[in-house]
Amino acid sequence: MKVNLYKYLIFSGLLLFTACSKTPESILSPSIKIQLDKATGSYILLFTAGIKNENDSVVFSNFNGKVKIIDNNKRQIISIPFELPVILPFETGIIKNTVTLSESEANEISKFLNIDLNLLNPESEEGTKFLDDSNVSLEIKGFEKEDIIKFLKKKVN
Amino acid sequence: MEKINDRNIYISIAITTLVLGIFCISISLYSRLVVEPKAEKLISLPETMKQGYILLREPQLFAGYKYWDSEGLAVKNSLRYFDFVIANDGEIKAEERPYLELILNRRRSGSTLGIKTAIFLFIVSSIAFAAFIFEQPKKSA
Numbered sequence: 668m669k670v671n672l673y674k675y676l677i678f679s680g681l682l683l684f685t686a687c688s689k690t691p692e693s694i695l696s697p698s699i700k701i702q703l704d705k706a707t708g709s710y711i712l713l714f715t716a717g718i719k720n721e722n723d724s725v726v727f728s729n730f731n732g733k734v735k736i737i738d739n740n741k742r743q744i745i746s747i748p749f750e751l752p753v754i755l756p757f758e759t760g761i762i763k764n765t766v767t768l769s770e771s772e773a774n775e776i777s778k779f780l781n782i783d784l785n786l787l788n789p790e791s792e793e794g795t796k797f798l799d800d801s802n803v804s805l806e807i808k809g810f811e812k813e814d815i816i817k818f819l820k821k822k823v824n
Numbered sequence: 825m826e827k828i829n830d831r832n833i834y835i836s837i838a839i840t841t842l843v844l845g846i847f848c849i850s851i852s853l854y855s856r857l858v859v860e861p862k863a864e865k866l867i868s869l870p871e872t873m874k875q876g877y878i879l880l881r882e883p884q885l886f887a888g889y890k891y892w893d894s895e896g897l898a899v900k901n902s903l904r905y906f907d908f909v910i911a912n913d914g915e916i917k918a919e920e921r922p923y924l925e926l927i928l929n930r931r932r933s934g935s936t937l938g939i940k941t942a943i944f945l946f947i948v949s950s951i952a953f954a955a956f957i958f959e960q961p962k963k964s965a
Contacts, residue, residue, distance in 0.1 A: 723889040723903075724881075755907045757900060816881055819910050823874045 688725045688812060691718045694734060694805050695759060697798040701768070701776060701784070710773040710784065712766045714747050716803070717759040726818045727754040730810040734762065736776075737802055744775050756815055831959050838952035845945030852938030855884050860932060867924040873916040877906050880927045886941070887934025899930050
């Protein structure tokens with residue numbers, strides 16, 4: 668069988684390149700909290716999670732997408748958009764997002780978390796609930812990859 | 825059964841280990857004689873510390889920043905810190921120089937490992953070459 672050497676080398680190079688950088692596939696420690704906005708009387712969802720860059724030399728820029736919160740029946744409850752300007756190597760980019768909930772969304776989330784919305788205290792700092800990994804899914808929309816040396820050189824020059 | 829030609833095996837081992845040895849020693853000596861003195865000079869002055877760090881951020885072939893043992897964790901934390909400082913347009917302070925030296929020492933240990941590996945490969949190559957020469961008269965006799 669005749670093998671085109673150039674194609675083989677390009678393919679090997681691509682494989683090597685893709686093997687060199689790892690794209691985050693999951694989020695760390697997702698947690699949510701529902702608060703009652705005193706001024707408007709609406710419910711607010713505070714979402715926090717981390718995205719780890721496990722690469723030693725790759726910077727992710729404009730890392731954006733959605734985090735979907737799904738119930739135990741795999742039904743989507745809410746989708747939370749996020750954007751992280753930069754995630755440096757070995758670092759964990761922190762997603763901190765606030766979403767104003769519609770009444771139906773607030774009801775669904777309260778059912779899912781098993782909390783009574785009528786008992787929410789606007790002043791309370793308590794009530795953060797950590798979510799199970801099976802109740803969260805990450806949908807990456809886009810990002811840019813850059814070598815750390817190039818990235819740092821731009822900052823210094 | 826056809827007898828395997830030992831001479832071909834010896835010369836193949838001698839050439840392969842010699843090439844690998846030359847590869848290891850050229851990379852390691854370049855690091856030892858060019859990169860490390862330059863990085864040491866740059867990190868010794870507060871105004872060129874950032875450039876020195878960027879030079880050190882490119883790992884030596886035998887001292888990569890991908891895998892960490894317990895001793896290497898200090899280097900990993902230093903990389904995280906300095907990446908963050910430069911990314912946020914901060915300055916590296918003079919008192920932070922020991923942490924840059926920690927990264928430089930990792931590069932030095934990488935080049936030392938490369939030189940030692942090359943010496944080992946040259947020894948293997950020499951033995952294989954000696955075996956090749958020793959085998960020749962025995963064959964022709």
